[in-house]
Structure formats: C-alpha cells, structure tokens
Amino acid sequence: MFQFFSDALLRAADLALIAVALSAVYSLIRFPNVALVQYAVVGAFLAISLQSAGLGLVAAAALSTLAVGALAVLFNLAIFERLLKVESSIALIGSLALSMILSAVFLLVYGPTAYRLQLPVLAPIRLMGVRLTTWQLWTLGLSVVVLALFALLLLRTRLGAEMRAVATNAPLAAATGIETRRVTNIVVFLSGMMAAIGGITLALRGSVSIDMGTNLLLPVFAAAILGGLGNALSAIVGAIVIALAETVITNTNLGPLMGEAVWFLPASYAPVASFAILVLFLLFRPRGLFVSEVTRV
Amino acid sequence: MIEAKELRAGYGDGADILHGVSLNAHAREIVTILGPNGCGKSTLLKTIAGYVIPRAGQVLIDGMDAGHIPIQRKVRHNRVGYVPQTDNVFGTLTVAENLRLGAALLPRAERTARFEELLAAYPALAGKLNRKASALSGGERQVLSLVRALMPRPQILLLDEPSAGLSPLMMHEVFDAIAEVRDKHDLCILMVEQNAFEALGVADRAYVLALGKVALTAPAKDLLKDPAMRQLYLGGEIEAA
Ligand SMILES: Nc1ncnc2c1ncn2[C@@H]1O[C@H](COP(=O)(O)OP(=O)(O)OP(=O)(O)O)[C@@H](O)[C@H]1O
Ligand SMILES: [Mg+2]
Numbered sequence: 001m002f003q004f005f006s007d008a009l010l011r012a013a014d015l016a017l018i019a020v021a022l023s024a025v026y027s028l029i030r031f032p033n034v035a036l037v038q039y040a041v042v043g044a045f046l047a048i049s050l051q052s053a054g055l056g057l058v059a060a061a062a063l064s065t066l067a068v069g070a071l072a073v074l075f076n077l078a079i080f081e082r083l084l085k086v087e088s089s090i091a092l093i094g095s096l097a098l099s100m101i102l103s104a105v106f107l108l109v110y111g112p113t114a115y116r117l118q119l120p121v122l123a124p125i126r127l128m129g130v131r132l133t134t135w136q137l138w139t140l141g142l143s144v145v146v147l148a149l150f151a152l153l154l155l156r157t158r159l160g161a162e163m164r165a166v167a168t169n170a171p172l173a174a175a176t177g178i179e180t181r182r183v184t185n186i187v188v189f190l191s192g193m194m195a196a197i198g199g200i201t202l203a204l205r206g207s208v209s210i211d212m213g214t215n216l217l218l219p220v221f222a223a224a225i226l227g228g229l230g231n232a233l234s235a236i237v238g239a240i241v242i243a244l245a246e247t248v249i250t251n252t253n254l255g256p257l258m259g260e261a262v263w264f265l266p267a268s269y270a271p272v273a274s275f276a277i278l279v280l281f282l283l284f285r286p287r288g289l290f291v292s293e294v295t296r297v
Numbered sequence: 298m299i300e301a302k303e304l305r306a307g308y309g310d311g312a313d314i315l316h317g318v319s320l321n322a323h324a325r326e327i328v329t330i331l332g333p334n335g336c337g338k339s340t341l342l343k344t345i346a347g348y349v350i351p352r353a354g355q356v357l358i359d360g361m362d363a364g365h366i367p368i369q370r371k372v373r374h375n376r377v378g379y380v381p382q383t384d385n386v387f388g389t390l391t392v393a394e395n396l397r398l399g400a401a402l403l404p405r406a407e408r409t410a411r412f413e414e415l416l417a418a419y420p421a422l423a424g425k426l427n428r429k430a431s432a433l434s435g436g437e438r439q440v441l442s443l444v445r446a447l448m449p450r451p452q453i454l455l456l457d458e459p460s461a462g463l464s465p466l467m468m469h470e471v472f473d474a475i476a477e478v479r480d481k482h483d484l485c486i487l488m489v490e491q492n493a494f495e496a497l498g499v500a501d502r503a504y505v506l507a508l509g510k511v512a513l514t515a516p517a518k519d520l521l522k523d524p525a526m527r528q529l530y531l532g533g534e535i536e537a538a
Pocket of ligand 1: 332
C-alpha cells in the first residue's frame with residue numbers, strides 16, 4: 001500500500017515541476033508551450049554531458065538548470081514573441097515545430113541510446129515497509145523544495161504579485177508601471193529552470209533517452225489542464241491525480257478480467273490513464289478541477 | 298502640462314479614429330472630455346497614455362514629445378496615472394495587493410505611509426483589504442482603481458469614466474475626491490465622462506468630441522449655462538436638472 005503511494009508521489013513530483021512551469025508560462029503568454037517538455041530533456045542531457053566533461057554532479061545539474069532557463073528566454077525572444085504578434089495558435093504550432101527540431105538535435109548528438117548520470121551507489125532505505133533508494137528521496141525533496149520556493153515567490157513577493165498582475169490583466173499591469181515584458185521573461189526563465197530540474201530528477205532515478213520528452217507530453221499536459229491551465233499551483237494537484245491514476249492502472253491485477261490468475265497492464269500503458277482523465281475533464285470540467293464555471297471578470 | 302497636437306490615431310490597419318485632435322490641460326486643472334458613444338474618447342486617452350501610437354501629431358508632457366513613450370515608462374518616469382474604462386482592477390489580487398502594486402513605484406521608505414494615508418482617506422477600502430478585488434461592488438472597484446492610480450503621487454491623471462456604474466451618492470464622492478486631489482496636490486486631470494452634467498460641475502474646462510474631432514471647447518461653467526449646448530451635447534434630460 002505504502003509502496004503504491006510512494007510510487008505515485010515520486011511520479012507526481014516529476015510531473016508537477018514541468019506542469020507548474022507550463023501553467024505559469026501559459027498564464028502570461030496564453031498559449032501552451034509544448035516545447036517545455038523538451039526543455040526538461042535538454043536539462044537532463046546537458047547535466048549528463050557536463051558531468052561526463054568532468055564537472056561534479058551538483059555543479060553539472062546547477063549549470064544545466066541555469067542554461068536551460070537562459071535557453072527558454074532566448075527561444076521566447078527569438079521565436080515566440082514574434083509568433084504571438086500574429087496569433088497564439090501560430091505560437092502553439094511554432095512550439096510544436098521547436099519540439100521536433102529539439103528532438104532531431106538530440107538524435108543527432110546523442111543517438112538512440114539511453115544515458116545515465118554517474119551516481120555514487122547509496123544504500124536503499126526502508127520506510128514503513130517501503131523500499132526507497134536514497135536518490136528517490138533526494139529527488140522528491142528537491143521537487144518539493146523547488147515547488148515550495150516557487151509558491152512563496154508567487155504568493156509572497158512583489159515579483160510574484162507582479163506576475164499575477166500581468167497574468168490577470170497585462171494592459172492594466174502596464175498602467176501600474178510594471179514592465180510586463182520583463183516579468184514575462186522572468187517567468188519564462190523560471191519555467192525553463194523548473195523543466196530542467198524536472199528532467200534532472202528523472203535522470204537521477206533512471207536513464208534518459210530522446211523519447212523522454214514525447215513520453216512526458218501527455219501526462220504533463222493532463223496535469224496542467226486538470227489544474228486549470230494558467231493556475232500554476234493547481235497543476236500540483238493535477239500532477240498528483242494523474243500520477244495516482246497511472247499508478248492505479250499499472251498496479252491493479254486485471255487477471256480476473258483477462259481470464260488469468262495474474263495479469264498487469266504493461267507500464268508502457270500508463271499514458272492511457274492520463275489520456276482517459278484528460279478526455280473526461282475536457283468533456284465535463286474543461287476549466288480544470290477548481291473552476292466549475294466562468295469566474296473571470 | 299499635457300498637450301495633444303493634431304493627434305491622428307487608430308487601431309491596427311483600421312481607419313483613423315482620431316482625426317487631428319488638439320487639447321491641453323494644466324496643473325491644478327480638471328479637463329473633461331465629453332461626447333457620444335464611440336466618438337473616440339477612450340482612444341484619445343489611450344493615445345495620450347501610450348497604448349496607441351499616434352499616426353500623426355504629438356503628445357507633449359511638460360513640452361517634451363512623449364507620443365512614443367509606452368505607458369509603463371510614462372507611469373514610472375513622467376508621473377502619469379491612468380485608469381481605464383473597463384477592467385480597471387486586478388480581480389485575482391486582493392485589495393491590498395492592488396494598492397501595493399500602485400505604491401511600489403514610490404521609494405521604499407514612503408510606501409507604507411502613503412498606503413496608510415490613502416486608506417484613511419478612503420475608509421471604504423480599509424475594511425476589505427484582504428478581499429479579492431473581483432469580489433468588490435462596481436462602485437468599490439471604481440474607488441479602488443482611482444486610489445491605486447493615486448498611490449504613486451502622479452502629477453497627471455488620465456481617467457476614463459471614473460463615475461461609470463456609480464450610484465449618485467457615490468458619484469459625488471468620487472468627483473469630490475477628484476476635485477480634492479486637484480486642489481491638494483496640484484494635479485492635472487484629464488477625465489472622460491458620460492455623466493456630463495456632474496462632470497461639468499467639478500471640471501474647469503471641457504472638450505466635446507464628435508466623430509474623432511474636437512467639436513467644441515469651453516470653460517465648464519459656460520457649457521453648463523448654454524442652453525443650446527445642453528440640448529446638443531448633454532442630452533435633453535439635463536434641462537430638468
Ligand atoms: N481595440 C480596438 N480595436 C479596434 N477598434 C476599436 C478598439 N477600441 C475602440 N475601437 C473603435 O474605435 C472607435 C472609438 O472607440 P472609443 O472606445 O474610443 O469610443 P468612446 O468615445 O470611448 O466610446 P464610449 O463612450 O462607448 O466609451 C469605435 O468605433 C470603436 O469601435
Ligand atoms: Mg470609452
């Protein structure tokens with residue numbers, strides 16, 4: 001039982017970082033940047049490359065995180081700001097194109113093999129009957145700290161108030177003297193960093209290959225939409241729901257249904273859960289878990 | 298203090314909405330802009346504020362060309378305040394957060410004092426500091442938007458229909474407040490209004506806009522007295538008032 005929850009929690013933490021980033025950026029620029037899941041892959045690959053170039057683990061992770069933040073800003077200035085002047089649907093297609101280009105670059109540079117970070121072997125820990133590796137605990141802790149810091153920034157600081165102000169009403173924010181473009185690019189930077197950290201936490205627990213971004217796309221989007229796109233912190237709840245659903249469908253013995261004693265859905269079917277939940281929500285609560293009707297004024 | 302010279306402006310590739318508008322307003326003066334719906338009053342204010350870039354003509358602040366300075370820079374550096382006609386508060390933020398964003402432009406040491414000072418002057422807001430602005434009544438929002446704009450001590454205030462949606466009592470309170478800031482802080486106030494009769498009551502001068510042009514300009518008192526003008530621009534019902 002506890003094993004089930006710890007699996008779900010670990011998965012939720014990975015998804016939450018990227019889903020919160022996606023939702024936060026969406027709140028400001030009004031289009032879902034599909035390329036964000038690829039920023040997570042860039043973060044993971046870059047950390048691996050920096051480490052194999054001789055940097056320590058922490059330095060490699062930190063440098064990669066900052067670099068991906070900077071890259072996100074660069075892409076925003078060079079591509080998305082221009083496309084948004086035309087239309088947000090064009091920007092969405094642009095972000096799809098960027099995703100594919102990034103995928104192609106990964107294939108070119110890294111090929112189809114899976115890569116790992118070089119990690120010291122640490123003894124696993126037993127906690128209430130659950131076997132956890134030390135790295136799982138570290139990644140969980142890291143995700144929780146990063147999410148908490150982001151929440152504090154958003155809710156308790158002046159920059160956070162400016163971010164919410166720009167998200168609510170950009171023209172009025174400008175009339176309040178807020179440099180809306182600067183605030184937007186700060187959020188883009190933070191979102192790139194969060195996506196990178198999400199990718200690095202995945203790399204800390206397993207291998208990284210070029211299809212990681214594609215595999216993340218659906219559950220991350222489902223989590224962000226469940227939270228109500230644009231409500232950054234609610235995406236955390238969305239991530240927990242998706243992670244629970246995925247864990248349930250891959251951990252339930254479907255033997256009786258299949259006429260066999262024991263039959264589990266292969267783990268590769270986990271996205272089915274996200275997909276099913278996503279479709280249900282889009283049908284019945286298109287604005288997410290927390291908004292049942294239009295409350296925007 | 299603030300002057301528009303032969304302003305021409307419009308949206309996107311559309312036709313001109315303003316066809317060469319000239320006006321001015323000085324310190325310690327309330328100038329009201331009247332005119333029928335759709336004649337371009339809000340567009341004029343947005344062009345002066347810096348949301349809409351003029352296609353021709355000039356916006357001068359203290360004699361300096363400011364036509365191409367975007368609104369956030371005008372607010373930060375030229376001490377301009379602007380309150381739009383609609384969506385003039387941050388609905389998802391609390392009342393206190395709305396006001397603090399306004400005060401954020403002041404030097405750090407002055408912020409709290411200014412915040413307290415204005416709350417004392419507008420007690421209606423003081424009891425609702427932790428409410429979301431979207432949960433305020435229309436009138437309370439109007440007051441909040443005005444106080445938010447006053448926070449950084451602007452010297453020029455551009456108000457787009459500050460009395461819209463207010464009860465008569467509230468309307469008088471808001472106009473009294475506007476007259477008070479003019480007198481106390483030597484403000485230059487440019488105010489678009491639909492409630493022409495009341496607006497002329499507090500204003501010093503008025504411009505009447507029609508079809509994107511200044512149809513008439515006169516001291517507010519004269520306009521109030523002129524029966525033909527009342528009939529033409531202020532609507533028949535004013536006759537009874
Ligand atoms: N954002 C916009 N894009 C395109 N056209 C606009 C825009 N805003 C206003 N217009 C057009 O410009 C003209 C003038 O509009 P404006 O809002 O300036 O009028 P107004 O005098 O303020 O009217 P009201 O009294 O109803 O507020 C109208 O024909 C309107 O349709
Ligand atoms: Mg208007």
